[in-house]
Amino acid sequence: METLFRKAVDISGAEERETLLLAGKILREGGLVVFPTETVYGLGADALNPLAAQKIYAAKGRPSDNPLIVHIADPSEAEGLVHTSALYYKLARAFMPGPLTVIMPKKECIPKEVTAGLDTVAIRCPQHPVARELIACAGVPVAAPSANLSGSPSPTDASHVKDDMKGRVDMIIDGGACEVGLESTIVKIESESELTLLRPGAVTKEDLEALNVKVTVASAVLGALKEGETVLSPGMKYRHYAPRAPLLLLEGTALERENFLKEREGKIAYLGYDEEREVLSSLPLRFYAMGGEADTKKQASLLFSLLREADKEDYDVIYAPAPAPTGMGMALYNRMIRAAAHQIIHLGDNK
Numbered sequence: 075m076e077t078l079f080r081k082a083v084d085i086s087g088a089e090e091r092e093t094l095l096l097a098g099k100i101l102r103e104g105g106l107v108v109f110p111t112e113t114v115y116g117l118g119a120d121a122l123n124p125l126a127a128q129k130i131y132a133a134k135g136r137p138s139d140n141p142l143i144v145h146i147a148d149p150s151e152a153e154g155l156v157h158t159s160a161l162y163y164k165l166a167r168a169f170m171p172g173p174l175t176v177i178m179p180k181k182e183c184i185p186k187e188v189t190a191g192l193d194t195v196a197i198r199c200p201q202h203p204v205a206r207e208l209i210a211c212a213g214v215p216v217a218a219p220s221a222n223l224s225g226s227p228s229p230t231d232a233s234h235v236k237d238d239m240k241g242r243v244d245m246i247i248d249g250g251a252c253e254v255g256l257e258s259t260i261v262k263i264e265s266e267s268e269l270t271l272l273r274p275g276a277v278t279k280e281d282l283e284a285l286n287v288k289v290t291v292a293s294a295v296l297g298a299l300k301e302g303e304t305v306l307s308p309g310m311k312y313r314h315y316a317p318r319a320p321l322l323l324l325e326g327t328a329l330e331r332e333n334f335l336k337e338r339e340g341k342i343a344y345l346g347y348d349e350e351r352e353v354l355s356s357l358p359l360r361f362y363a364m365g366g367e368a369d370t371k372k373q374a375s376l377l378f379s380l381l382r383e384a385d386k387e388d389y390d391v392i393y394a395p396a397p398a399p400t401g402m403g404m405a406l407y408n409r410m411i412r413a414a415a416h417q418i419i420h421l422g423d424n425k
């Protein structure tokens with residue numbers, strides 16, 4: 075398949091408008107368009123067209139039991155797709171458009187190809203102007219998973235998308251680097267006062283709790299799934315974001331990490347905090363700076379692109395500190411334990 079490449083960082087110019095009109099037409103006609111969002115790039119198709127949705131699974135190599143998020147241009151458009159509630163509108167007022175996805179009971183019009191047979195559907199109203207304008211131009215809700223090949227890190231830059239999706243989609247819209255860098259927070263509405271947090275993101279548990287709702291974190295978010303345990307969100311059970319070289323997370327203090335890294339041999343990469351750079355500079359490892367230790371926003375925006383960058387070299391092993399799982403750190407921790415296939419080294423224990 076020939077892939078059209080277009081640039082649209084914003085929607086101000088005539089060229090951008092032309093691009094979005096064409097992209098909208100491609101979506102309406104059942105094609106695939108990769109577009110930027112504030113979280114990661116999405117691989118979009120008409121959410122009401124079962125054949126178009128099927129094409130997404132083929133392009134990504136995605137298991138067919140993993141449902142898609144349906145993107146809308148305005149929170150009110152959820153009305154035609156799902157059974158909404160007062161809590162949905164409370165969430166919408168607080169966080170939409172933005173990096174929050176809400177799971178609600180689906181209406182008839184959503185094909186089973188989008189929900190992988192579930193009776194619920196995930197709804198998200200993205201903030202990125204190009205994403206919103208594209209959905210508006212398409213005139214249909216847009217089903218879109220992250221635009222990576224299944225199993226690799228979500229793309230946060232158009233170059234990542236090209237690596238994974240060239241020749242597999244009809245159009246790629248280059249909108250530059252994604253601001254957040256980790257996928258949206260996913261919550262399921264359980265009752266008018268209760269949410270289950272299925273995937274942490276830039277809308278944090280603390281942000282949600284500020285609305286006076288009870289937020290239960292699904293067990294798979296911070297830990298490994300136990301044998302036989304059912305997953306609330308099918309995507310959680312797959313090995314994810316994993317670089318080719320094994321990634322190992324280091325839990326401990328900066329000094330413990332330094333001492334540990336001093337004793338390693340081989341071709342090593344370390345995704346470290348800015349504060350660690352100098353003290354580690356004499357060690358024979360390649361240092362990838364993730365931002366300051368307290369700057370979880372920066373770390374989130376860099377994680378996936380650093381994993382992809384490190385993957386281009388042939389490292390024996392990649393180490394990274396295990397982040398504290400609070401605030402934005404919960405989203406980082408969730409992605410990093412998956413990328414690490416849950417391999418965490420507890421440094422304090424080894425003394």
Ligand code: TXA
Nearest residue numbers: 113115116141142194195196219220257258307308309
């Ligand atoms: O930020 C994002 O959410 C990006 C951008 C493109 O919007 N999209 C994204 O989609 O991350 P994807 O397909 O990579 O991840 C969607 C996750 C999967 O883990 C899937 O299992 C879960 O959402 N999901 C979708 N529908 C669901 C449902 N009805 N119930 C439970 N989990 C659901």
Ligand code: MG
Nearest residue numbers: 219220228257
């Ligand atoms: Mg994904």
